[in-house]
Amino acid sequence: MAAAPVWSVDPRTGKQREQVAVEATAHEVDEAVRAAYEARSALADRTVRAAFLRTAADLLEGAKDQLVEAADAETALGPVRLTGELARTCYQFRAFADIVDEGAFLDVVINHPDDTATPPIPDLRRYKVPLGVVAVYAASNFPFAFSVPGGDTASALAAGCPVVVKAHPDHPALSELVAAVLRRAAARHDIPGGVLGLLHGFEAGVELVRHPLVAAAGFTGSVRGGRALFDAAAARPVPIPFHGELGSLNPVVITEAAAAERGEAIGAGLAGSMTLGVGQFCVKPGLVLAPAGAAGDRLVKSLTDAVSDTDAGVLLDHRMRDNFIAGVAERAGLPDVESPVTPGAGGEHTVSPGFLTVPAQKLTVPGGEHDLLLEECFGPLTVVARYASEAEASAVLSRLPGNLTATVQLSTEEAAGSGRGAEILAELTPLAGRVLVNGWPTGVAVAPAQHHGGPYPATTSTSTSVGGTAIERWLRPVAYQGAPEALLPPELRDDNPLGLPRRFNGRLER
Amino acid sequence: MAAAPVWSVDPRTGKQREQVAVEATAHEVDEAVRAAYEARSALADRTVRAAFLRTAADLLEGAKDQLVEAADAETALGPVRLTGELARTCYQFRAFADIVDEGAFLDVVINHPDDTATPPIPDLRRYKVPLGVVAVYAASNFPFAFSVPGGDTASALAAGCPVVVKAHPDHPALSELVAAVLRRAAARHDIPGGVLGLLHGFEAGVELVRHPLVAAAGFTGSVRGGRALFDAAAARPVPIPFHGELGSLNPVVITEAAAAERGEAIGAGLAGSMTLGVGQFCVKPGLVLAPAGAAGDRLVKSLTDAVSDTDAGVLLDHRMRDNFIAGVAERAGLPDVESPVTPGAGGEHTVSPGFLTVPAQKLTVPGGEHDLLLEECFGPLTVVARYASEAEASAVLSRLPGNLTATVQLSTEEAAGSGRGAEILAELTPLAGRVLVNGWPTGVAVAPAQHHGGPYPATTSTSTSVGGTAIERWLRPVAYQGAPEALLPPELRDDNPLGLPRRFNGRLER
Structure with missing residues (x-):
């Protein structure tokens, strides 16, 4: 070298x-x-x-x-x-x-x-x-x-x-x-x-x-x-x-009832999450399942307004900028894909955020050209797939690779337990390492209960x-058999000189 | 197919x-x-x-x-x-x-x-x-x-x-x-x-x-x-x-003091462990570091007597028998290797147990032909390497691949904390998933504290x-963020309806 x-x-x-x-x-x-x-x-x-x-x-x-x-x-x-x-x-x-x-x-x-x-x-x-x-x-x-x-x-x-x-x-x-x-x-x-x-x-x-x-x-x-x-x-x-x-697509499912209840707020929230840090988060929501119809239209309108109002930004390097512009163009050029806010080159060194829409049905065909929309595009882009039925949304979810996060936006009643809330949570769980309800995946707290990982390619472990x-x-475990107290590391001695939490003869000691 | x-x-x-x-x-x-x-x-x-x-x-x-x-x-x-x-x-x-x-x-x-x-x-x-x-x-x-x-x-x-x-x-x-x-x-x-x-x-x-x-x-x-x-x-x-x-070699170290104290008993114990189940255990002791000199000689004599008295046995299949016979012959043919009890073909369908001896120094040369002795030979064979100094024993240990087990035989005084007992334990720990003192590795108890695994090739994880x-x-972890109680699996609800041990807001609850 x-x-x-x-x-x-x-x-x-x-x-x-x-x-x-x-x-x-x-x-x-x-x-x-x-x-x-x-x-x-x-x-x-x-x-x-x-x-x-x-x-x-x-x-x-x-x-x-x-x-x-x-x-x-x-x-x-x-x-x-x-x-x-x-x-x-x-x-x-x-x-x-x-x-x-x-x-x-x-x-x-x-x-x-x-x-x-x-x-x-x-x-x-x-x-x-x-x-x-x-x-x-x-x-x-x-x-x-x-x-x-x-x-x-x-x-x-x-x-x-x-x-x-x-x-x-x-x-x-x-x-x-x-x-x-x-x-x-x-x-x-x-x-x-x-x-x-x-x-x-x-x-x-x-x-x-x-x-x-x-x-x-x-x-x-x-x-x-x-x-x-x-x-x-x-x-x-x-x-x-x-x-x-x-890599992770970080799917978001928006129920019909959630869109009807607060489509505008969801659109604005999504805009904030997908453009945060110029879209350069591994947990950026990259695929959004939103209902077809009037409630979904209001959501898309709100998303359009908010993303249009978002400034262009500088990506981390120029190779990333080139890849983003190329990735957007390739996706936007697919049949039946629309660009309510066209993302792409901003100034000489910046990119502007945007999003694409596509009928969810297009994403249910294995091996179809629209499969490109199921691949992560690093930067301020998201894809909104409009579904005509719950079955269509489920069909898209069933085709996704592993993710760091999966999110569902539920109505107040659904969140309280009526309707399909629990069912959707169970549907999202196999897809991701973190499942969010009525939140946005950007922002990964440092906490004992955190899990930042997920089925491949989200993580390889x-x-x-x-x-x-x-x-x-x-770490790896090691067991000592028949070792006298005098030779044992203090962590493993009966009298527990270091006061460690442990399982002692079957009993959990904390 | x-x-x-x-x-x-x-x-x-x-x-x-x-x-x-x-x-x-x-x-x-x-x-x-x-x-x-x-x-x-x-x-x-x-x-x-x-x-x-x-x-x-x-x-x-x-x-x-x-x-x-x-x-x-x-x-x-x-x-x-x-x-x-x-x-x-x-x-x-x-x-x-x-x-x-x-x-x-x-x-x-x-x-x-x-x-x-x-x-x-x-x-x-x-x-x-x-x-x-x-x-x-x-x-x-x-x-x-x-x-x-x-x-x-x-x-x-x-x-x-x-x-x-x-x-x-x-x-x-x-x-x-x-x-x-x-x-x-x-x-x-x-x-x-x-x-x-x-x-x-x-x-x-x-x-x-x-x-x-x-x-x-x-x-x-x-x-x-x-x-x-x-x-x-x-x-x-x-x-x-x-x-x-x-695969695992399962090294055993016998200190000079242990050999002096109870060389005969160790020889007999080793014979029992290495011939158990016709040597067909993944934790069979396959390499034994025994001191040169009179105490070690008594140990080898006892091992000779006990192994000679052990009947030939049937291996699990004939391919295994062929491999064992060939593996023994290849090892026994190396320079400076002796066969106090020659293992090999017993009857038409059986094999007889045995062991080889070699100066430990021969095993300290990277890439030497004696490296074959550091590979597992499945069946009733063990290799006794006679060391002239603690440094020589350590040099052999440092060359070993990962193991399921590593064992040390200590004298009563060493086990009580005098001498190099703790030092040897620390030397064996990086080599294995289970470290035994004054026992034999055959026999793997089903217990919460058990660990049957070890550095590669003992295990691939x-x-x-x-x-x-x-x-x-x-299993894999999954985290739920912002999920209302009504939608959470019972395992994750505040009131802990299933009475699970858990970490709740930092506190360990059992």
Whole structure:
């Protein structure tokens, strides 16, 4: 591999800002992974880990102005959104510090010997240990929350796993800044800087997932890129878990009664959700099933007004802009597709939001040309499919690939339990990892009950990249049989010196 | 695919007993998977599921004599062992019924809205739902416990997933008998027979893992077969989780002090473990690190005596016998390898147990011809590597692939905490899913704290195929956001009508 330069680019102008680094060679990938591997023992102590995560949050907050400015210069996401995203990122580090302190994630299970079982049970004590070095592939659209200091990094460090991040080329300068902050936080707790490696370059990313000392990977990005890395992870001599978030259409179903009750409000809400952040969210609603007829017409009219009023915006990079414009044109050119608000090129560096409509019936034909409308188009576009009957809406839903989210808009009466509300919820559940009622999918809270994942291609695994249970990605269980108390790790001792929640001889102790 | 006949074969004679079935065609695979898919809703109710599992245990017990006789005729494992294995299998069904009743596996997490969080948390409620149809690949060596009615089947049904089993060709007649019993149990609870599909044939197994409606797979078998199916699962347009148990060396470390204290007893114990069931256990100790010198010599002498006294036995099939004889010969022919008890062909249909010794130093050279000794040899063979120093033993351990188990034999003082006991435990933990002190790895208890899995190739995932947490293989989380109480499944309602253990607004409730 040649030492290709890595440039920071201003998406508002398409101009190079500065050379940040060079792409990592295979040798540099190896060095980063080995340094991370050597840092494992420094993360072994849960108290140290929790303190490190809290310091990371403090130092990121302390560098807020500099980081937000750097992020905005490379992403054009704007200071308001970026300040919020950084706050969320710090909140997430602290939430994982609390999770580390509590220790429920260790899933301690202890069985004393039981001769009445078949076969008899010996002394068995199980908990979870960190997998090892984790590779994290940063996303373009969340320079903080799904990048160097994002959920995968925070959850992996919380689990006790050092991290090597493959930076996203849309924000290399910010990535370097953030990595330096995290290493400063590590140093305060005598954790070597290798605990957080940072690499640039496409080839380096491929080398990374193939490295024998990498034990697991987290990825947020496109179906194409994610699948290629997933395949590489599976093809290794020793395959590793690959937790990839690849793509999602995020269907929304609007019932006839909901449209009749508040079609205008739903139209305006949808406009807000699909244009938020210039449509650059993995949970952007990309397919909307709205009723044909007058109530649905009012909804579409309201959507038309609101989207028309929305300013053009800058996408994260010019390749994305080209793809968006091409993707819109291809979809808008299909038969029976209309464009109440035509999305596409705004100014020289911007795109304007819009939406398409199509009879839902067109989406019920397997292998038809309209299947393109069932593929995610990254950017401020949504497709409104007008259904003539509940059966037609269900037929479209049954054809969808996996999603991060699925949403239903119900009337007040339906939400209260009359009508098909529960039935629709049951219909949406197989499609997604998060099912919303009378809300919009954009906005992914950091919470113990969160699940940000879903059937493929939403994710390549059954786990989540956001929320408390994300820590499960980076652990594996181990059981000790017949180990004397003197040799057991304190987590597994009868007297529970660390006060961990556990299952003790069948009883749940909290 | 032609309709090739499936024969039941007597391993004691190598003769065909009867034609049991024909290999399934692609069409028959499709039919079995669709029938299983249609049976999903019949498993939705946890009360019904638990009752079904208990009835399955009752009916299997009721058919004990017939089943044990059928199993012995095809496996030659003997009625004592098979009676025990069947009892274990029934115990396992009942243990999973208890797990279904308790409902902790649903991992319910509820968050009420919290405006103080960053970003604010909406109403979020998460639990786990069944993945769908599960493919189970039966093992040769456990006709009950890892086959049609085994841990994968029991845990998948407990999770709410219908199962299609690919029968092992070593016991097709028994597989048909057991499947019929399980379908009778299903019928008693109005569950369609499709809930437990059964297929014969290698090609059918490949079709099965590729079927679009198959959502996950469990496998117990060889590295070669398991890796091929793992690769097929990963290469699908929609990849699925593949939980495969492929192979394990199960290293045993015997400290100098342990050998000095009770070398004879250790030698005898090792002989018992490695020859149990004619060495046909996935947890058979296959590599033993014993000290050079007098104490180690006494251990080897005791092992020699005990193994010499062990009768020849019948392996599960003649291909296995051929592989064992060839594998032994290849290993015994390596330089510096000695054969205190030469294993190999016993009678025409049997093999005799034995073991090899080698200086541990020979196993520290990467890429050397002795690396063959670090590969599993299925059958009654173990390799005793004599180490001259602790460093040499550690060097061998550091070169091992992943294992189901790793064992250390410590002296009384070491077990009490003096010496390197804790250090060795820490050295063995990265190598295995179960770490034993002063025991033998054969015998895998069904218990909540059990973990039967380990780093690749021991398993292709981080989960277990034995014990309560095996149910996690077949579930995925889903979160509901803003869903009104009236529409929520009862598992997620505030008033907890089902009395489930859960995490409620951060607090663990049990």
